[in-house]
Amino acid sequence: MDCLEQKDTEATAPSVIERYYTRWFRADMKGKPCEDHCILQHSNRLCVVTLAETHPILQNGRAIKSINYKISNCCSRLNNKVSGKSKRGGQFLTDFAPLCRITCTDETEYTIYSCIRGRLLEVNESILETPTLLLEKPSTEGYIAVILPKFEESKTITENLLSREEFESIVSKRAVAQSPPS
Amino acid sequence: MLPLKEKDKPIVRKLLSSGCCARCVLRFCCVSVQAAYRKPPQDTLKELQAFISNTENSTSQESAADSTEENSKSHDAAVSEPLGEPPNKRVKLEPVGTEEEEEAAAPAVAKLKEEESSVCVACLGILQELCGSTQAVKIAERVKTEKYEFDTVVLSVSLPAQLCVREHSCWLHVKKELREKSMAVDKDNAVQVKEAFKWIMQGLVAKELGGVVVVARSLFEVSVEFTHPETDADCHFLASTCADCFKSTKNKQSVFTRMAVVKALEKISDAVFLKHYACPPAQPTSSCSPQYVQCLHVSIFIAGRYNKFSRCLPQTPWVIDGERRMESSVEELIAAPVLSSFRADGFNFSSSGREDVDVRTLGNGRPFAMELLNPHRSRLSKVEMKQLQETINESSDKIRVRDLQIVSREAMSRMKEGEEDKTKSYTALVWTRKPIQSDDIAFIDDIKDLTLDQKTPLRVLHRRALAVRQRVVHRMNTRFLDSHHFYLELKTQAGTYIKEFVHGDFGRTKPNLSVLLKTDTDILELDVESVDVDWPPSIPE
Numbered sequence: 001m002d003c004l005e006q007k008d009t010e011a012t013a014p015s016v017i018e019r020y021y022t023r024w025f026r027a028d029m030k031g032k033p034c035e036d037h038c039i040l041q042h043s044n045r046l047c048v049v050t051l052a053e054t055h056p057i058l059q060n061g062r063a064i065k066s067i068n069y070k071i072s073n074c075c076s077r078l079n080n081k082v083s084g085k086s087k088r089g090g091q092f093l094t095d096f097a098p099l100c101r102i103t104c105t106d107e108t109e110y111t112i113y114s115c116i117r118g119r120l121l122e123v124n125e126s127i128l129e130t131p132t133l134l135l136e137k138p139s140t141e142g143y144i145a146v147i148l149p150k151f152e153e154s155k156t157i158t159e160n161l162l163s164r165e166e167f168e169s170i171v172s173k174r175a176v177a178q179s180p181p182s
Numbered sequence: 183m184l185p186l187k188e189k190d191k192p193i194v195r196k197l198l199s200s201g202c203c204a205r206c207v208l209r210f211c212c213v214s215v216q217a218a219y220r221k222p223p224q225d226t227l228k229e230l231q232a233f234i235s236n237t238e239n240s241t242s243q244e245s246a247a248d249s250t251e252e253n254s255k256s257h258d259a260a261v262s263e264p265l266g267e268p269p270n271k272r273v274k275l276e277p278v279g280t281e282e283e284e285e286a287a288a289p290a291v292a293k294l295k296e297e298e299s300s301v302c303v304a305c306l307g308i309l310q311e312l313c314g315s316t317q318a319v320k321i322a323e324r325v326k327t328e329k330y331e332f333d334t335v336v337l338s339v340s341l342p343a344q345l346c347v348r349e350h351s352c353w354l355h356v357k358k359e360l361r362e363k364s365m366a367v368d369k370d371n372a373v374q375v376k377e378a379f380k381w382i383m384q385g386l387v388a389k390e391l392g393g394v395v396v397v398a399r400s401l402f403e404v405s406v407e408f409t410h411p412e413t414d415a416d417c418h419f420l421a422s423t424c425a426d427c428f429k430s431t432k433n434k435q436s437v438f439t440r441m442a443v444v445k446a447l448e449k450i451s452d453a454v455f456l457k458h459y460a461c462p463p464a465q466p467t468s469s470c471s472p473q474y475v476q477c478l479h480v481s482i483f484i485a486g487r488y489n490k491f492s493r494c495l496p497q498t499p500w501v502i503d504g505e506r507r508m509e510s511s512v513e514e515l516i517a518a519p520v521l522s523s524f525r526a527d528g529f530n531f532s533s534s535g536r537e538d539v540d541v542r543t544l545g546n547g548r549p550f551a552m553e554l555l556n557p558h559r560s561r562l563s564k565v566e567m568k569q570l571q572e573t574i575n576e577s578s579d580k581i582r583v584r585d586l587q588i589v590s591r592e593a594m595s596r597m598k599e600g601e602e603d604k605t606k607s608y609t610a611l612v613w614t615r616k617p618i619q620s621d622d623i624a625f626i627d628d629i630k631d632l633t634l635d636q637k638t639p640l641r642v643l644h645r646r647a648l649a650v651r652q653r654v655v656h657r658m659n660t661r662f663l664d665s666h667h668f669y670l671e672l673k674t675q676a677g678t679y680i681k682e683f684v685h686g687d688f689g690r691t692k693p694n695l696s697v698l699l700k701t702d703t704d705i706l707e708l709d710v711e712s713v714d715v716d717w718p719p720s721i722p723e
């Protein structure tokens with residue numbers, strides 16, 4: 001009855017994300033066209049916030065000038081510290097809490113939001129050192145932040161988000177709308 | 183002959199008149215001769231009666247202090263047979279019985295009988311009818327039904343908390359008397375109900391159990407619990423006089439634990455106590471409830487090594503949202519035959535590290551140990567342990583056990599000792615996004631003692647603290663499989679997260695295999711090849 005015993009070396013392997021995470025989306029964040037976010041929720045309820053492939057930052061060969069986790073004069077996500085198993089001290093975020101601002105070399109600026117309620121566990125300091133990670137591997141090493149929803153909210157926090165199918169259907173409608181009439 | 187002194191007389195008289203049983207009187211008089219308690223209580227009572235009946239012949243002052251009631255009582259006592267003390271004239275005459283005295287003696291005998299059968303205000307019957315060979319037989323029968331294996335036994339007693347209140351009340355009663363005679367209360371040397379009960383019962387129970395030895399630190403304990411619902415309310419007034427001693431706790435049935443009551447009694451002043459509670463205590467109508475007997479054998483420990491051959495078997499039961507996810511687990515497969523061999527009530531399983539549900543453990547296996555709770559059988563020979571191991575191995579092809587043995591509690595800690603310094607060997611099946619040739623991965627074989635910075639993996643971060651831990655990969659060896667797959671053998675410091683080293687965990691383990699190979703990598707299978715902990719000692723097949 002061994003479930004995973006047989007293997008097919010020819011088939012492309014499902015990635016880590018496919019195996020353990022569910023993809024959720026938020027399209028046109030705060031009404032701004034195409035500013036899509038992707039939330040990867042692990043089966044253990046933890047969420048990784050990333051840019052969706054459709055986000056403007058990832059289009060038209062843009063390059064990144066700066067990434068800033070200091071979202072206001074008094075609040076920097078870089079100061080977030082959690083301690084112990086219970087993650088004491090982590091900043092508590094709501095859906096529209098900004099996580100960071102990203103400025104591209106063409107001076108366009110984008111704010112990335114939490115998208116879900118939960119405690120901020122960590123932000124990705126690697127993208128500060130190597131901003132190209134954000135462009136090259138937006139859904140893995142270029143992640144924005146890790147958030148832990150409350151245990152009792154782990155099922156409900158994704159209710160306002162789009163499933164992969166819903167998101168893809170929105171994106172395909174966009175493509176139709178943008179293509180020039182023939 | 184009772185080891186009592188002249189100064190004990192007023193105490194004896196006072197206690198007998200207030201409804202204490204003979205054995206309790208001995209307790210309050212600090213009689214520490216165990217044999218005195220083992221005598222039939224009726225005989226002791228007679229001796230006590232005789233002892234105080236001498237009062238009149240001692241000092242006139244003492245006689246004067248006696249109340250009328252006590253006078254009559256000491257007169258009644260004269261009916262009993264004198265023991266030991268040089269009999270005075272009056273006592274000597276009594277048993278013979280003369281016409282004139284018959285009349286006076288008749289009601290006295292009736293009174294004595296009534297006292298014998300009445301329940302003691304101090305011990306609530308525990309040192310009376312609940313303490314003797316009949317009860318010893320009952321306790322032993324109860325123990326025998328459980329079919330324990332043991333050489334020695336220790337008896338323990340659990341008493342209702344109100345006994346402390348009643349004891350306190352009796353002391354205050356005695357104290358009044360002593361103060362009038364300016365004598366000191368010797369409370370510290372008094373004998374506890376518990377002690378007296380054990381002195382009487384331990385030997386009797388041991389005899390009924392086939393002559394086992396009674397030792398204070400036996401592995402096998404028989405505990406006898408008494409309750410007395412009729413007087414449970416005795417403690418209640420303490421909650422109002424000493425509220426902070428009785429904080430409600432969730433897991434306790436009653437706040438009136440023995441500890442709390444003792445503490446409250448230490449704090450309460452005599453005056454306040456006397457205002458709320460009768461002194462001497464009120465006469466109960468019934469004895470303590472039939473005793474509840476519980477047997478407990480101390481835990482024993484076994485150890486061994488296990489292999490796990492399945493990728494769908496968790497190490498411990500896997501429950502998510504209260505629902506069982508996999509039908510079995512390593513610990514359950516091992517525990518079932520073990521529990522039935524040792525006839526234990528339960529177990530605690532521990533091991534040197536653990537593997538994920540989809541990871542196999544091969545080679546010599548992973549050291550594990552189990553605490554067996556309340557084993558009814560505790561000695562298995564080497565041959566029997568071997569048979570037990572075979573039974574486990576025959577019961578499932580998902581696991582295998584070796585080196586199964588009985589160990590000490592202390593030895594068990596050796597398994598966890600220096601766990602971080604130990605090494606572990608693994609084999610991983612790795613997938614690469616870019617096509618590879620065997621030359622592309624050969625350089626990995628030359629990497630030695632690679633230090634990783636591993637952030638707590640996302641897959642366990644919900645239940646573990648966030649930290650960066652340094653772990654060392656001592657050696658790696660590759661076996662090319664095809665253009666997208668190879669086997670990677672690793673020898674690492676214990677505690678290294680192998681899966682995260684291979685797929686990188688969002689870049690949170692650095693360096694990782696995808697960094698080394700400059701392409702996305704993923705782990706498809708993982709086997710633990712060896713856990714290099716030299717405990718427990720191996721047992722030759």
Ligand SMILES: [Zn+2]
Pocket residue numbers: 202203204205206302303304305306307308309310
């Ligand atoms: Zn008593």
